[in-house]
Amino acid sequence: MLTRFHLELIFAACVFAIGAVGLYGSLELDTGWASDGPQAGFFPFRVALILMAGAVLVAIQAVRARAKLRPIAITDRAGMRRILWFGLPIIGMVALAQWLGLYVAMAVYLLATIRLGGRRPWHTSLGVAAGVTLVTFVVFEWWFQVPLLKGPLEIMLGLA
Amino acid sequence: MLSNLDSLMHGFSVALTAYHIMLIVGGVLLGILVGVLPGLGAPNGVTLLLPLTFTMDPVSAIILLTSLYWGALFGGSTTSILFNIPGEPSSVATTFDGYPLARQGRATEALTYAFLSAGFGALVGIIVITLLSTAVASFALRFGPPEYFAVYLLAFSSFIAFGGGTPLKTIIALALGFGFGMMGTDTVSGAMRLTFDVPDLIRGISFLVVVIGLFGLGELLLTIEEGPEFKGANGRIDPREILRTAARMPRYWAAMLRGSAVGVWMGITPGGPTAASFMSYGIARRVSRNGANFGKGEPEGVIAPETADHSAGTAAMLPMLSLGIPGSATSAVMLGGLMIWGLNPGPMLFVEQHDFVWGMIASMYLGNVIGVVLALATVPLFAAMLSVSFAIIGPIIVTVCLVGAYTVANAGFDLWLAVLFGVMGYMMKKLDYPLAPMVLAMVIGDKAEDAFRQSMLLSNGSVTILWSNWLVGTLTSIALLFLLWPVVAMLLGRRRASRAAMAAARQGEAV
Numbered sequence: 001m002l003t004r005f006h007l008e009l010i011f012a013a014c015v016f017a018i019g020a021v022g023l024y025g026s027l028e029l030d031t032g033w034a035s036d037g038p039q040a041g042f043f044p045f046r047v048a049l050i051l052m053a054g055a056v057l058v059a060i061q062a063v064r065a066r067a068k069l070r071p072i073a074i075t076d077r078a079g080m081r082r083i084l085w086f087g088l089p090i091i092g093m094v095a096l097a098q099w100l101g102l103y104v105a106m107a108v109y110l111l112a113t114i115r116l117g118g119r120r121p122w123h124t125s126l127g128v129a130a131g132v133t134l135v136t137f138v139v140f141e142w143w144f145q146v147p148l149l150k151g152p153l154e155i156m157l158g159l160a
Numbered sequence: 161m162l163s164n165l166d167s168l169m170h171g172f173s174v175a176l177t178a179y180h181i182m183l184i185v186g187g188v189l190l191g192i193l194v195g196v197l198p199g200l201g202a203p204n205g206v207t208l209l210l211p212l213t214f215t216m217d218p219v220s221a222i223i224l225l226t227s228l229y230w231g232a233l234f235g236g237s238t239t240s241i242l243f244n245i246p247g248e249p250s251s252v253a254t255t256f257d258g259y260p261l262a263r264q265g266r267a268t269e270a271l272t273y274a275f276l277s278a279g280f281g282a283l284v285g286i287i288v289i290t291l292l293s294t295a296v297a298s299f300a301l302r303f304g305p306p307e308y309f310a311v312y313l314l315a316f317s318s319f320i321a322f323g324g325g326t327p328l329k330t331i332i333a334l335a336l337g338f339g340f341g342m343m344g345t346d347t348v349s350g351a352m353r354l355t356f357d358v359p360d361l362i363r364g365i366s367f368l369v370v371v372i373g374l375f376g377l378g379e380l381l382l383t384i385e386e387g388p389e390f391k392g393a394n395g396r397i398d399p400r401e402i403l404r405t406a407a408r409m410p411r412y413w414a415a416m417l418r419g420s421a422v423g424v425w426m427g428i429t430p431g432g433p434t435a436a437s438f439m440s441y442g443i444a445r446r447v448s449r450n451g452a453n454f455g456k457g458e459p460e461g462v463i464a465p466e467t468a469d470h471s472a473g474t475a476a477m478l479p480m481l482s483l484g485i486p487g488s489a490t491s492a493v494m495l496g497g498l499m500i501w502g503l504n505p506g507p508m509l510f511v512e513q514h515d516f517v518w519g520m521i522a523s524m525y526l527g528n529v530i531g532v533v534l535a536l537a538t539v540p541l542f543a544a545m546l547s548v549s550f551a552i553i554g555p556i557i558v559t560v561c562l563v564g565a566y567t568v569a570n571a572g573f574d575l576w577l578a579v580l581f582g583v584m585g586y587m588m589k590k591l592d593y594p595l596a597p598m599v600l601a602m603v604i605g606d607k608a609e610d611a612f613r614q615s616m617l618l619s620n621g622s623v624t625i626l627w628s629n630w631l632v633g634t635l636t637s638i639a640l641l642f643l644l645w646p647v648v649a650m651l652l653g654r655r656r657a658s659r660a661a662m663a664a665a666r667q668g669e670a671v
Binding site: 004007010011018021022025033034036038039040041044050052054055059060074078082083084086091092098102124128136148 | 213276384549555570591
């Protein structure tokens, strides 16, 4: 089970990695202090160092307090399942949107989550999926004139 | 002082047009909707609406966005009281006594207390802004790059001193914000920074996408994890009960004044509404004569956090406008909006953009009055809406968030970023990392760096320019004090602890 102790360490590792990547990126720039003050890489370099140092300190604190942090569960099995059931379809929708466009991805996502995840009847799921997609299309494309990501379907229908 | 009243009257003449009143009403209604829905909060609502205001006149745009903010603050309390689900992080403290009251069949009473005290708190916050703003703005002409940098530094370090949360985690949150904010083109030298030859990163990472991820998707994950079920108290409103409750309000003047004071202080220093409401609740429980009833349905337990919440929300506009320092995550987003509309936040705003500043302040009076009325009137509507299951509302909120993330820069890449920051927001919330400093650092980190580097150009690379006159010297010194505050507090605490230990030892000897 995922405990607070583990998550502290995982997040600290992420922060450390972000810092390390930032450090690598800043080394391609001038990290020094010239006569006109700090150069482009001066702050990125130091922020990266702060991140890495901060991550190490958080990890040390967590290890020291491990007796207190170990019994705290981040979430129970049911909570974890709910998160995955909710989160994975979002990733699916974003992936789908990259090549089919936002409207199709949105309709598929709503239909799938409400029908499969929420176990609603077909007519409710279809109604919400079609309704929300249509309203979004009208509001953004016509009303505010803000075009959203489109895919092959919209091109086929002559809407893009 | 009198000139402030003159300016305020001028502001009302700007704000009191049919178009602006329509914007206020629309903004407040949208805000209540956003506040009621879990996962959509004030920072997120303002972010989602921001791209649609790019073509608007700045006064109209800020009136719309601030009205949405007030609406969201009101809407958050509705769900806290009726469903025990805080629609906003800042209304968590309202659930402690609001929900028990509603369960006892006193929902109308609880809601009336909440909205009226919130309206009172907001009013106090706005009056403070009205009175203080020109005093702050009189610094206008003295501000150069060093002063700006000192003020930004003050903003960052006051998060470390007063922001709540452990200083180390606040520092990490700030550094993450700086880091993400630095990506893209460097404005001083024109060099590409931290883009790693990824074309999508040349634009940099927009703080709007980050807010949608952190506050929208992250918040949704937290809500879904707890398995939300809207088992609410009755949302019916009895108009006569509203009047009776309103008549009882003056009895709680002490709680309201205390709450407002806490709120104004926390709003001006960047503590934010959430910290303010918790602090006010805690103080009220300790000070009040009815302290033992807290948590069981005590009206004062609703009034204290609500006044503080709203006075902090409104007071946070003062440092945002006058110094360019946002006091809350939402005002950080608005600050970003200001820059996008082509305005330069800071003291000069009061000199150059008279209509904008005073139109906005006047609209705050109107917006909060309209907010109280609309919040009460729409309770049955929104209560009915929440009886629709989360299995349907949740996915709809997700699509709204993702569409919002896409409209920021018309980039499919930003959808991935929003998801990534959603996961990050979930983890940070679980581990008590503060999110507001990260947003703040992303919004003004760049400006702070520019101001610093411009100062260094002026002084040929010598940092003594930060102490070159009393104004910038004071600001810098206070900022450094706040920055070192955790260390100072630790030393003071240790001395106090050792003194207490010595006293205890002496007592031990005496016995």
